[in-house]
Amino acid sequence: MYHKHLLGIAALTILSGCGGNNEQANTADTQKAATLPNFTGISVSTAPLEKVTNSQFTTHLKNGIFMRYHQPIDTRLEHNNQSDSVNASTSFSTTNQQEQDVHEADRVKYDGNYLYIAANSNNDLVPQIDNPQPHYIRILKRTESGMLESVKDLPTSHTEYSEQNLYLEQNTLVSINSQPGWFSIGGALTIEPLRTQTTSNESFIAQDIPQFEISFADITTPEQANISQQYTIDGALIDSRIIDGTLYIVSNFRPTYSNFDLSNSDTQTQLKNYQALAETDIRHLIPSITRTDTNQTQALFDTNDCYISQSASQVTGYDAIMSITRISLSNPTQHNTVCVNTEIEGIYASKNALYTYSTHYEEKNINSVIHKFKFDTQTFNYVASGTISGHFGQNLKNLRFSEYNDHLRVVTSSGDFLEGFQHKLHVLAQEGTELTSIAELPNQTNTTPIGKINSVSGVVDEDIYAVRFFNDLAYVVTFQQTDPLYVINLTTPAAPYIAGALEVPGYSAYLHPISESLLLGIGQEVEDINSTEPANLTQGAKVSLFDVSDITAPTQLSSKVFPDAYTPAEYNYRALSFLQTQPQLHKFSMPLEKWEQTGIDPKSYQWTKRNQLALFEINTETKALSHIGDSGIKYDAPNIYNLPLIHGNDDRAVLQDDHIYYVHGNYTWYSLWQTPSQNTGPL
Known part of the structure; x- marks a missing residue:
């Protein structure tokens, strides 16, 4: 039950639901506090959540904002910014994901005929004069021979330093542009510095609030693709999923408030700051969603649809808001959001529910809290919480x-x-x-x-x-x-x-x-x-095949080591592509990157970066792992040192029958499974 004494700050309220057409603000009488509460400091509560009123949510949020600048932050808080994964037999590979039917965003999507690449103009071999936007989507069509031809460049975002990832759902292509980096409290370095010490009611919000963009493109005819709707949401993207034709966006928003007088830290000044914050309209402190193609802005959520910890009181608070926004792909104007005034590190999603998690560090005691949100056909709601020891x-x-x-x-x-x-x-x-x-x-x-x-x-x-x-x-x-x-x-x-255990050299990270x-297993030989x-073996990227038919005695059947190389699949499993072409035959690809030196004299060494796509077959009847060969990146350029420096972290591949499409940067290299080294590109 929410503590009744958490009613110390009265505030203006906003009753604007996401997707609604009317915005109404109710004003409550403000009674100034005579003394400062004895705040406990910002911390992550491991208690269950409770849906609260606008007034209760406002108080808890403002307590957190006040403590951010006037109270010590709990330094014990530390933050870090596929149950069934066996692919069904299809003619082409799709994004490797954790859970079946829970779709994940990635920089490359393919539908069997058209390839979509999240591109950045900084990686263009030839600058595009007619496309001034940094981010765009390359659309390539597969010809009858299996080759690719470019049919459309679709501009998506003006944001310079962001990452673009895609979803492909029937005739809708979704682009999400977000700033990389940590979003959580880990520290105050992510908070905008105070810019003024005025008493003006207009200076609460900094001008450069973090935002991310969501674009919806109609690709009924890919050659004529266009952005049908585009939105910006205040805050930082945590993660996203698509389940049953619905996009779920999980984001974090920390309001910036610049109306504190920080000229000194005496109790009277702090009290005035506390009172000024109490009088601030809540609309200045919550995120907005803007449809950029129509320039319509509204609150991301109704503040009566928010949750806070059941352990909240007058002396607790948190200064960030986690939002789960549900968007219909058939009609993106239909969206609604649930907000939680607590810390969230990340998510896990099944077909039935979305789980958020965060960790509370207290001396040597480490506990994590998990919140469960249940899906149904029309909406989603918070249903349960649990606390366990340890971190993730x-x-x-x-x-x-x-x-x-x-x-x-x-x-x-x-x-x-x-x-x-x-x-x-x-x-x-x-x-x-x-x-x-x-x-x-x-x-x-x-x-x-x-x-x-x-x-x-x-x-x-x-x-x-x-x-x-x-x-x-x-x-x-x-x-x-x-x-x-x-x-x-x-x-x-x-x-x-x-049931069983096996020791082998090195490790598997995925x-x-x-x-x-x-x-x-994908990892490193050490x-x-x-x-x-x-x-006997040089350190490098390692692929291992284990026999787990007898769970009491797992064995390593075979392994392949690529000396001095690493694979981004260790950190991002979407870099791997899998395709089952026969009941007993599985193909997969894995990008590799390594630096090689040339020359004899150390004073004249030249280092070059080598990117390649390693290709494998696994026969489930013979239990054999076979390295088929590699497709390497080659440029027909007079001076390779003038090429854009593209790291292999975002390398991807699409496998279709015996055709290989290796995506590096904005371009694709095409080859056949039987002769992967004989490739054509960049396309």
Whole structure:
């Protein structure tokens, strides 16, 4: 129940729902506070959420804004900006995603006939005079021979420093342009500096509030594609998904307020600042959505549709707003938003629900809170929360989550290399408004830790590098010098246990189930520094195929190492492309990048960057992994040093039958599966 004494600040309210045509503001009598509340400091609450009134939401938000500049921030807060992944047999590959039917944005989309590339004019080989916008979409058509020809360049955004990602849903192409970087409180460096110390009621909002753009293009005829609707939303994009023809946008907004007098920090000045903030119209402190093609602006949400922590009180607050905006792809003017006045690090989405998560660091105690929002045919609502120990690591956090048969399975970590790690698998079930833990691993019955125990220190000194769920199994990779692959049996959700483990050199940073018996690992080969024997393998990107048909004794069938190279698939699984061409035959591609030196004299070394696409086949009957060959980037240019420097992080590929389309920067290199090195490009 919301604490009744959280009514200390009266404020103006706004009753403007997203998608509505009328905007109405109600004014409440403002009663100035006589003394400052004894604020506790900004912190992340692990309590469940509660839907509150406009007045209660306003108070909690303003408390957070005030504490941002006048109270110590809790420095213990630290932030970091596919259950069924076996592809069905199709003629072309699509974006590699975590969950089936939960679509994810990426810089390349393909429908079998047209290829769409999120392009940046800085990477053009020849400057485009007639396209002054930095971001655009290249549309290429596949010819009868399999070659590609450019048919349209579609401008999308004037924003210079942003990342563009795409969705392709039937006749609609969605472009999302957002600023990269951290959005959370991690620190105050992300907050706009105060620019004035006036008392004017017009100076509350800084002029450069972060925004991101969403464009909807009609591609019924791709050659005539045009932007039909375009929106900007205040704040920073956290993540997005498309489920059943609906786009879900999760964003974070932190209001900037510049009406504080910071000339001194005495109690009287702080009280005046507190009173001035209390009188501020809430419309200045919440995000807006603007339809840029019609220049119509409205509040992103109705402040009566907001949630705050049940533990909120007069002395607590948070100065950022997480919003979940639901947009119909058939009619983007139909959109609505739920807001939560709390900290959110990221999301995991299943077909049925969207989960947000964040972590609370308090001395040596680390706890994370998960909030669940349920989908239905018309809307979505907050339904439950749960708290678990630990955090979600540094890489591919969403893969530590999986919803399966009404249970949420989550893997967390705590500790460090010096004092030891504690890795846990949690199984949660919704009971009313709570996500209740029904099991943990390790536990009193199954005490074996996840991660090897150091024989000298007696603690687990391995961190988690990869997690992947597949039906009622979980695969976990920990690493320090060797790669233990753990197979966890979740057949009985209330009694999980480690069924088997395997140690191999190096590590896998991404795991991909190929079938019920085969698991693919992508990572790095790492020499054992403690070994007295000469290393047999050079460090570099590593592809491994594991046999997990016997979960009690997983084995590595084969591996391939690319010396001195790395693959962006370690950090972004969308860089991988998969295609099942026969019941037993799976093809996949993986981009690689490495730097090579030429010359004999160290004083005259020249370094060149090599980008290539490695191609593999996996036969599920013979359980064989075969490296087919590579498609490399080649330019027909007199001076390669005048070319744009394009890193391989955004390299992608589309596989269609025996055709390969390797996307590097704004361009594509085309080749056949049988002869990948004989490619044509840039197209």
